Every structure is written in C-alpha cells, then in structure tokens.
Amino acid sequence: MEQNVGKVASKDGTIIAYETMGNGYPVVLIDGAFCSRSFGPMPKLAPLLADHFTVFMYDRRGRGASTDTAPYAPEREVEDIEALIKIAGGSAHVYGISSGAALALRAAASGIGISRLALYEPPFVVDANGHTPPTDHEAHLRALIASDRRSEAVKYFMTKMVGAPAIMAAFMSLLPMWSKLKAVAHTLPYDASIMGDFSFPTARVASVEIPTLISGGSKSQAMLQKAVRAVAQTLSHGTLRILEGQTHNVKAEVLAPVLIEYLRSRYSGGTSASASLLAAAGVK
Numbered sequence: 001m002e003q004n005v006g007k008v009a010s011k012d013g014t015i016i017a018y019e020t021m022g023n024g025y026p027v028v029l030i031d032g033a034f035c036s037r038s039f040g041p042m043p044k045l046a047p048l049l050a051d052h053f054t055v056f057m058y059d060r061r062g063r064g065a066s067t068d069t070a071p072y073a074p075e076r077e078v079e080d081i082e083a084l085i086k087i088a089g090g091s092a093h094v095y096g097i098s099s100g101a102a103l104a105l106r107a108a109a110s111g112i113g114i115s116r117l118a119l120y121e122p123p124f125v126v127d128a129n130g131h132t133p134p135t136d137h138e139a140h141l142r143a144l145i146a147s148d149r150r151s152e153a154v155k156y157f158m159t160k161m162v163g164a165p166a167i168m169a170a171f172m173s174l175l176p177m178w179s180k181l182k183a184v185a186h187t188l189p190y191d192a193s194i195m196g197d198f199s200f201p202t203a204r205v206a207s208v209e210i211p212t213l214i215s216g217g218s219k220s221q222a223m224l225q226k227a228v229r230a231v232a233q234t235l236s237h238g239t240l241r242i243l244e245g246q247t248h249n250v251k252a253e254v255l256a257p258v259l260i261e262y263l264r265s266r267y268s269g270g271t272s273a274s275a276s277l278l279a280a281a282g283v284k
Helices: 042-049 074-087 099-110 137-146 150-162 166-172 178-183 185-195 202-207 222-234 252-264 275-281
Strands: 003-009 015-022 025-030 053-058 092-097 114-120 212-217 238-243
Touching: 003 074, 015 042, 015 074, 025 042, 025 074, 025 099, 042 053, 042 252, 053 074, 074 092, 074 099, 074 185, 092 099, 092 252, 099 114, 099 185, 099 202, 114 252, 137 150, 137 185, 150 166, 150 178, 150 185, 178 185, 202 222, 212 222, 212 252, 222 238, 238 252
Parallel strands: 025 053, 025 092, 092 114, 114 212, 212 238
Antiparallel strands: 003 015, 015 053
C-alpha cells in the first residue's frame, strides 16, 4: 500500500513527522507511551483502516523523526494534533490508546476540529483500590533522564507508574526491544504530565460533546475496565464497546472493524455498530 511521508511545523516550531495511507475521510492515530510510527500498535492498525480512511500516523514530539522544543506542556501536543488536522483539511476523526487516549480527550476538549473521537483504555484511576503512581512520578522520571539513567526510567515507568511486576520489567530488559524503549525514555515525563496524578478528569470528559467511542478489553486489568466505564458514563455522546478476550495490548484485527463501523456510521446517540462486524470482532 502506498504511503506518503511528510512533515508539518507545530505552533512552537516543533517539526512533526507523519505518514499517510489510504483514501477517504482523515483519521489521526495517537500513540501511548514508547510508541511511534515504526513501533507499537499503529503500524498494524493503520493498514486495516486504510481501505476506508486516509490514515495519519505520526511520531509524537521527541520520538522518531519528530523534533522537540522545550519547555514541554501537554498543550504543545494538542497543538501538534491541530497542525496535523489542518493539513488533513481542517477536520478529522481521532483515535488514541492508553495515555494517547488521555491526550486525545484533551485535544477534543480544546475544540481543534475533531469530528469524531475513539478511545481505548485511558489509564485513569477512578477509585482507591487501583494502582496509584507515586505523587512525584513526573519529577522522578525527569531526574532519571537528566542523569542519563534511561533503563532505570523505563523500569520505573513500568513498575511504579503502570504497576507491572518488577520481574516482568527485568525480563523485558533482556529483550532486543529494550533498546527501542530506552531510545524514547526521555519522552516518558511527557506521558506522565498528560496523565497528571492519574485521577479521573470528570470536567474535561464531560466537556467533550462530539460523538465518542470508548472501548476496552474484557481481560484488561480491573482498573482499566473501571476507567473505560467511567468515561462512558461521563461523556454526553459516548458509546461503550467491550472487546471480548482483549487486554490493554488489543489486537489490531479485533479493534479495526469496531473503529471502522463507528467512525463511518451516522451518529445517533448510542447507536450500535453492525452485528456482523461486532460478532467477528468479539465485542459485547
């Protein structure tokens, strides 16, 4: 499939690298932590959407071929998305996963030309029973990066912030992919800043008035499932989908039919996606 590569300048001069594939109404894909155009879920998802949309994949600032500009603030990443939407024609659908879903919510709340929104498991903490990151997590990450302790930063993010077992982080550090994680470790404070204290942003979610799909996996952590349902309950025009058998690492072939049906459908408040697509994807 033909892919077109380009670059666009964000409001503060940061150069955002992107590529497009397919034809149709534009859809911008927003990665979570660590991921980029060449690493993570989007390279598998984008081709599955490209028969129906013009798909925009991009490197978030500081990753891949995109540049970076200090000082960082989540608002700068919203401006990056706005720059992409402008070159897409002024309006676009947006899909975000994990901390990228939290970023997508920020962008939608800011009113930058997003016509329809799709989110997968933003990792908000909605009750005291879930894993809560340390209050100084962002500052600690910045200190580790400043002293070039990239491996420690990655392990800290995985264990203290995400809640993964230490033995899992230790095992992953032995794998070839660890070098890719370390390469973007300096952007982990950005995701930390986007999430803040990880508390549920009730006012922001309630302010999003565009049609929004919020989905999650039936086998994801209880904390993530609670966050997904809280988003669905708070949105004024939200549609909830639970993908049977899926976790936070959702399979592209399961997610894609759900996104296609929702983003192509005519919104009418809580409208169900087609039974055939949902059955094929294993969606409740």
